[in-house]
Amino acid sequence: MQKIDKEASQTLAHIIASRRDIRGNNFSSEPIEEELLKEIIEAALHAPSVGYSQPWKFVIIEKKSIKEQIYENYKEEYAKSTSSFKERPIYETLKLEGIKEAPVNIAMFYQKPKRAILGQTSQKKMGEYSVVCAIQNMWLMARSLNIGMGWVSILKPKKVRKILGVSKEYKLVGYLCVGYVKAFPKEPELKTLKWEEQKNYQEIVSWIKD
Ligand SMILES: Cc1cc2nc3c(=O)[nH]c(=O)nc-3n(C[C@H](O)[C@H](O)[C@H](O)COP(=O)(O)O)c2cc1C
Numbered sequence: 202m203q204k205i206d207k208e209a210s211q212t213l214a215h216i217i218a219s220r221r222d223i224r225g226n227n228f229s230s231e232p233i234e235e236e237l238l239k240e241i242i243e244a245a246l247h248a249p250s251v252g253y254s255q256p257w258k259f260v261i262i263e264k265k266s267i268k269e270q271i272y273e274n275y276k277e278e279y280a281k282s283t284s285s286f287k288e289r290p291i292y293e294t295l296k297l298e299g300i301k302e303a304p305v306n307i308a309m310f311y312q313k314p315k316r317a318i319l320g321q322t323s324q325k326k327m328g329e330y331s332v333v334c335a336i337q338n339m340w341l342m343a344r345s346l347n348i349g350m351g352w353v354s355i356l357k358p359k360k361v362r363k364i365l366g367v368s369k370e371y372k373l374v375g376y377l378c379v380g381y382v383k384a385f386p387k388e389p390e391l392k393t394l395k396w397e398e399q400k401n402y403q404e405i406v407s408w409i410k411d
Pocket residue numbers: 220221222223224296297298352353354355388389390391392
């Protein structure tokens with residue numbers, strides 16, 4: 202394989218820094234070209250996976266009635282969540298999903314292994330983490346194509362699996378809303394709204410040197 206040049210690495214850094222979580226107030230209804238959707242999935246297939254197990258399964262949802270069922274589950278789960286943030290009334294003003302607004306939803310499942318997986322013998326979650334690596338690849342590839350993606354986690358995984366008619370062999374890892382956007386926010390919305398502060402380097406990095 203050829204060496205990657207500086208320009209490409211700068212482009213990658215730019216894509217990483219400008220990726221944003223996109224929610225329903227920011228999706229446009231413009232459909233996504235199928236070739237571009239395939240490029241996004243292709244990016245997932247290059248993700249690292251424990252023991253090269255590639256334990257992912259994608260369900261691509263465009264059907265309105267299915268999105269509505271997923272949205273109903275979101276509403277139920279959201280209602281349960283509000284009591285956790287009683288002292289922060291801004292919580293109820295946040296838009297936390299784009300299920301119906303995004304032209305495409307992608308449910309990412311983890312396929313539970315039928316045999317031992319190299320590298321997954323001590324830490325059972327490694328397969329699910331591999332699916333997360335695939336999701337991040339998709340998120341970045343989508344951003345490079347000026348397509349937005351948002352992760353919705355206020356959902357009951359089993360319910361979503363049943364709505365989508367997926368067997369118990371699989372576990373939902375991520376539910377993604379995908380579509381063109383009105384504008385990519387410059388920084389995380391939860392930073393702009395002061396929900397959380399950005400952590401600094403000193404806080405999160407420790408060195409163990411000789
Ligand atoms: C595992 C995971 C789950 C998330 N779930 C939600 C969610 O349910 N609703 C939501 O609005 N954002 C969700 N997000 C998006 C985060 O809020 C967002 O990534 C974070 O605020 C940083 O903003 P940015 O992605 O625009 O940089 C999720 C992100 C991750 C990585």
